[in-house]
Amino acid sequence: MKSKITKKFEELKKFDKRALITYITAGDPDIKDTEKLIYAMERAGADIVELGIPYSDPLADGPVIQRAAQRALKKNVNIDDIFDMVKEVRKNTQLPLAFLMYYNSILRYGINKFIEKCKDVGMDGLIVADLPLEERKEFKDLLKNTGVDLIPLVAPTSRERIKMIVEDASGFIYCVSSLGVTGTRSSFSTELKDFMDLVRSYTDVPTAIGFGISGTEAIRELKDYSDGLIVGSAIIKKIEEGLEYGTHLEKVEEFVKELKSAFK
Amino acid sequence: MDEKYSVKSRFGKYGGQYVPETLMQALGELEEEYEKAIKDKDFVDEYKYYLKEYSGRPTPLYYAKNLSEKLGGGKIYLKREDLNHTGAHKINNVIGQVLLAMRMGKKRIIAETGAGQHGVATATICAMFDLDCEVYMGAEDVERQALNVFKMEMLGAKVIPVTSGTSTLKDATNEAIRDWVSNVKDTYYVIGSVVGPHPYPAMVRDFQRIIGDEAKEQILKLEGRMPDYLVACVGGGSNAMGLFYPFVDEQNVKIIGVEAAGQGIYTNKHAASITKGSVGIIHGMMTYLLQDDYGQILPAHSISAGLDYPGIGPEHAFLHDSGRAEYVSVTDDEALAAFQMLSRVEGIIPALESSHALAYLIKMAPTTRKEDIIIVNLSGRGDKDMEQVAKILKEKNNEK
Numbered sequence: 001m002k003s004k005i006t007k008k009f010e011e012l013k014k015f016d017k018r019a020l021i022t023y024i025t026a027g028d029p030d031i032k033d034t035e036k037l038i039y040a041m042e043r044a045g046a047d048i049v050e051l052g053i054p055y056s057d058p059l060a061d062g063p064v065i066q067r068a069a070q071r072a073l074k075k076n077v078n079i080d081d082i083f084d085m086v087k088e089v090r091k092n093t094q095l096p097l098a099f100l101m102y103y104n105s106i107l108r109y110g111i112n113k114f115i116e117k118c119k120d121v122g123m124d125g126l127i128v129a130d131l132p133l134e135e136r137k138e139f140k141d142l143l144k145n146t147g148v149d150l151i152p153l154v155a156p157t158s159r160e161r162i163k164m165i166v167e168d169a170s171g172f173i174y175c176v177s178s179l180g181v182t183g184t185r186s187s188f189s190t191e192l193k194d195f196m197d198l199v200r201s202y203t204d205v206p207t208a209i210g211f212g213i214s215g216t217e218a219i220r221e222l223k224d225y226s227d228g229l230i231v232g233s234a235i236i237k238k239i240e241e242g243l244e245y246g247t248h249l250e251k252v253e254e255f256v257k258e259l260k261s262a263f264k
Numbered sequence: 265m266d267e268k269y270s271v272k273s274r275f276g277k278y279g280g281q282y283v284p285e286t287l288m289q290a291l292g293e294l295e296e297e298y299e300k301a302i303k304d305k306d307f308v309d310e311y312k313y314y315l316k317e318y319s320g321r322p323t324p325l326y327y328a329k330n331l332s333e334k335l336g337g338g339k340i341y342l343k344r345e346d347l348n349h350t351g352a353h354k355i356n357n358v359i360g361q362v363l364l365a366m367r368m369g370k371k372r373i374i375a376e377t378g379a380g381q382h383g384v385a386t387a388t389i390c391a392m393f394d395l396d397c398e399v400y401m402g403a404e405d406v407e408r409q410a411l412n413v414f415k416m417e418m419l420g421a422k423v424i425p426v427t428s429g430t431s432t433l434k435d436a437t438n439e440a441i442r443d444w445v446s447n448v449k450d451t452y453y454v455i456g457s458v459v460g461p462h463p464y465p466a467m468v469r470d471f472q473r474i475i476g477d478e479a480k481e482q483i484l485k486l487e488g489r490m491p492d493y494l495v496a497c498v499g500g501g502s503n504a505m506g507l508f509y510p511f512v513d514e515q516n517v518k519i520i521g522v523e524a525a526g527q528g529i530y531t532n533k534h535a536a537s538i539t540k541g542s543v544g545i546i547h548g549m550m551t552y553l554l555q556d557d558y559g560q561i562l563p564a565h566s567i568s569a570g571l572d573y574p575g576i577g578p579e580h581a582f583l584h585d586s587g588r589a590e591y592v593s594v595t596d597d598e599a600l601a602a603f604q605m606l607s608r609v610e611g612i613i614p615a616l617e618s619s620h621a622l623a624y625l626i627k628m629a630p631t632t633r634k635e636d637i638i639i640v641n642l643s644g645r646g647d648k649d650m651e652q653v654a655k656i657l658k659e660k661n662n663e664k
Contacts, residue, residue, distance in 0.1 A: 132281060132285050134273070156286075165285070179447070181445055
C-alpha cells in the first residue's frame with residue numbers, strides 16, 4: 001500500500017520539484033492552534049507536515065524544540081488529544097502527516113494500540129528519534145501493510161550502517177545534515193554532498209535533509225542535494241516571536257511562503 | 265562479555281540502545297575498544313595500578329562490632345568505599361573509563377553529575393591526566409552542592425549548569441548526551457552509573473566489580489565462608505552492581521538493593537523506580553522508571569542527591585524480575601536516623617546515599633541469626649552532606 005507520503009514525492013518528482021517539509025510540536029502553543037498551523041502551512045505551500053509529540057526528555061532536540069515541548073506539556077497535551085486533533089484535520093485535508101517522537105511515548109501507549117490509532121486517524125508516517133536499526137525490528141514488522149511509513153534516520157556518522165538502515169524503507173529517508181541536535185546552523189559541511197550521494201547509492205526511496213535548516217538561504221544552498229528539506233526550529237522561533245501579540249499563525253504562514261519561494 | 269544474558273546488548277529484555285542514530289557508530293566503537301581493553305593485560309594492570317596507588321585500594325572490609333551488637337542480629341561488615349580518594353566508589357569507574365578514553369585518543373571528557381560526586385571524581389582524574397573536562401549539572405544541584413562545584417572548578421573542570429526540563433540529574437544526563445551527539449568525534453562521555461545505552465551499563469559494572477571481588481576475597485579470609493546477605497543502596501545502581509555482581513552466582517547469598525522512598529512511596533516524592541515505577545525508556549536504556557500514563561518521565565525525590573534519579577540500571581531491573589535480588593525502599597527520615605546512628609556508634613559518618621543501605625540494615629539485622637554474615641556497602645562518606653543534615657536537624661528541632 002502506497003502511503004500519502006510516497007504519493008506526494010512521486011507527484012513532485014513528475015514536475016522535478018522538491019518537497020518542503022515543515023515541523024511543529026503538537027500542542028504548541030495549544031492543540032487548537034496546532035490544527036490552524038497545519039492549515040496555514042499547507043496554504044503557504046508545505047508538502048508534508050511533521051508533528052512533534054511533546055516529550056519530557058527529548059534527547060535529540062535542541063533548546064528551541066525543547067521549549068516547544070515544554071509549552072505543550074504545560075498545557076497537558078497528550079497523545080490522545082493529538083490523535084483527536086489529527087482526526088479533525090483529516091476532515092479538511094489529505095496533506096501527508098508524520099509524527100516525530102520518542103519511543104517511550106509509543107511503548108507506554110501500547111505498541112499495537114498506537115499503530116491502530118495511527119491507522120484510524122489517518123497518520124502517514126512515523127519518525128522515532130531514538131529507535132535505531134538495532135531496536136526497530138519488532139516495531140517495523142508490526143507496521144508492515146498498515147500504510148504507515150516508518151521513516152528511518154541516517155546521520156553523517158552512519159557510514160556502513162546506511163545500507164542496512166535504508167533497506168526496505170518507505171516514505172522517505174530522513175538525512176541528518178550534521179552532528180548534533182535539532183536547531184539552526186549557520187553553515188553546512190562540504191561533506192554533506194558526499195553523504196547524500198552515499199545515501200542515494202543505496203536506495204531509490206526519496207531523501208530529505210533535516211537539522212539546522214534556518215531559512216531561505218539554506219534552502220537555496222541545499223535544495224539540489226535531496227528530494228526534500230525539513231525545517232523545524234526556525235518555524236518554532238516564528239511561533240515564539242508571534243506569541244506575545246497572538247500573531248504566530250500569520251508569522252508562520254508568511255515564513256513558510258518565503259521558504260517555499262526559495263525552492264524556485 | 266557475560267554469558268548470563270542471551271542478547272549481548274541486553275539483560276533479559278532490559279538495556280539496549282535507544283539513542284539517536286548519530287551516536288550508534290560511536291557506541292559501536294566504544295564497545296569494540298572496551299572489549300579489547302578489558303582483555304589487554306597492560307590496560308588492566310594500569311587500571312589496577314591507579315586503583316591501588318592513587319585511590320588507595322583495596323578498601324577495608326570492616327567488622328562493625330558495635331553496630332552488630334547494638335542491632336542484636338548477625339555480624340555486620342562494612343565495605344569501606346568511603347575511604348577511596350574523593351570519598352566514594354565513583355572513582356573506580358572514572359579511572360577505568362578515562363584510561364579507555366585516552367586509549368581511544370579522545371582529548372575531551374564530558375560527564376553528568378547529580379550531587380557532584382561523579383563530577384568531582386571525573387574532574388580529579390582529568391586533572392591528573394591533563395585532559396579537558398566539562399561537567400553537566402542541573403542548575404538546582406549547582407545551587408544545592410556549591411562545595412562540589414567549587415571543588416570541580418579547583419580541579420580545572422568547567423561546570424555547566426543545566427536549566428532544561430526539571431534542572432536536575434536526569435536533565436544533566438540528557439544535556440551530556442546532546443553534547444556527545446554534537447562532538448562525538450573528539451569527545452568521550454564518562455557516564456557515572458550503570459545506566460545509559462549499551463555498552464555503558466555492563467562496562468561501568470565491570471569497572472565497579474572490584475568492590476565485590478575484594479569483598480569476596482576479604483570475607484573468605486575473615487570468615488572462611490560466603491556472606492548470607494549483601495545490602496547496598498540503589499540510585500542508578502553502580503555501587504550496588506559493583507558489590508553484587510561477583511556474588512550473583514553464589515545462590516545462597518541474599519542480595520538486597522535499597523531504593524530511596526523519599527517522603528514515602530505513597531506520596532509522589534520518592535525515587536523508588538523498581539518499587540513504584542514501570543517499564544520504559546530513559547537515557548537510551550529500557551528499564552524501570554518513574555513515568556506518567558503517557559510516558560512522560562516524572563521527577564524523582566530523595567534527601568540524597570545521589571539517589572535522586574527516576575530510572576535504574578537495566579541489570580538491576582533484570583535481577584529484580586528474575587528474583588535473584590530483592591529491592592526494598594527506605595524513607596528520607598529512616599536514612600537520616602541511620603546517618604546519625606552510624607556516626608555515633610562506629611565513628612563513621614556515612615554519605616546520605618549509603619545511609620539508605622544502613623537504614624534497611626537497622627530494620628533487617630535484628631531479624632537475622634547471630635551466626636549470619638551481612639555485608640553492607642558503605643559507598644561514600646558523609647562530609648559532603650554535613651551542611652544539609654545540620655540544616656534539616658535544626659528544622660526538626662525547631663518543630664519540636
